[in-house]
Amino acid sequence: MTIMRILLxxxxxxxxxxxxxxxxxxxxxxxxxxxxxxxxxxxxxxxxDVILLDRMLPYLEGTDVLTSLRKKGIVTPIILITALGTLxxxxxxxxxxxxxxxxxxxAFEELLARIRCVTRRPHTxxxxxxxxxxxxxxxxxxGILKGPSGSCTLSKREAALLETFMRSxxxxxxxxxxxxxVWGPDSDVEEGNLDNxxxxxxxxxxxxxxxxxxxxxxxxxxxxxxx
Numbered sequence: 001m002t003i004m005r006i007l008l009x010x011x012x013x014x015x016x017x018x019x020x021x022x023x024x025x026x027x028x029x030x031x032x033x034x035x036x037x038x039x040x041x042x043x044x045x046x047x048x049d050v051i052l053l054d055r056m057l058p059y060l061e062g063t064d065v066l067t068s069l070r071k072k073g074i075v076t077p078i079i080l081i082t083a084l085g086t087l088x089x090x091x092x093x094x095x096x097x098x099x100x101x102x103x104x105x106x107a108f109e110e111l112l113a114r115i116r117c118v119t120r121r122p123h124t125x126x127x128x129x130x131x132x133x134x135x136x137x138x139x140x141x142x143g144i145l146k147g148p149s150g151s152c153t154l155s156k157r158e159a160a161l162l163e164t165f166m167r168s169x170x171x172x173x174x175x176x177x178x179x180x181x182v183w184g185p186d187s188d189v190e191e192g193n194l195d196n197x198x199x200x201x202x203x204x205x206x207x208x209x210x211x212x213x214x215x216x217x218x219x220x221x222x223x224x225x226x227x
Contacts, residue, residue, distance in 0.1 A: 009039035036060025055082035077118035147208020
């Protein structure tokens with residue numbers, strides 16, 4: 001199963017700690033912060049599957065973080081979490097680009113349901129689903145990549161990297177974005193490791209006979225393109 005990465009921006013330290021613990025217990029990878037400036041910085045890395053964003057944050061309000069991220073073209077599902085629960089507050093948050101709105105206090109089970117709801121999209125892969133792009137298909141449950149003339153298994157790291165490329169076919173992905181998405185912001189992985197895994201994936205694509213290739217965009221990063 002693909003591990004989901006969540007950004008939690010909540011300035012109440014106790015609630016932040018509690019939610020982080022609960023989410024990690026459910027199998028999520030969680031990066032948490034306590035103010036709007038950090039929330040914007042982390043959100044701009046575009047490596048998260050969901051952002052849980054408190055509306056009232058120090059330094060930079062959650063609505064400003066939301067607006068800035070949407071202006072930068074970041075479409076990560078965002079759930080606003082706030083004590084402001086009037087209809088106008090909800091409408092404002094949704095109009096600014098939030099995908100959902102959760103009013104405090106709330107049950108953790110409801111938060112999980114909201115997360116499932118906003119991630120119930122084609123780019124979210126579960127064990128029973130296939131991810132198909134062009135002439136290749138990735139089956140997460142079996143760890144198998146299938147192509148026109150062959151198939152092969154992928155390691156977890158190779159799979160995470162390939163899924164990132166498949167979800168962004170034709171787009172140029174910066175090296176730093178790939179490192180953050182696959183290894184995480186707290187990893188001290190060397191950039192040479194990325195090059196090694198790119199080499200591995202290129203070989204896997206050749207084995208499957210795919211028309212896809214990972215093209216080096218000099219000075220920027222890589223892009224999954226058809227030959």
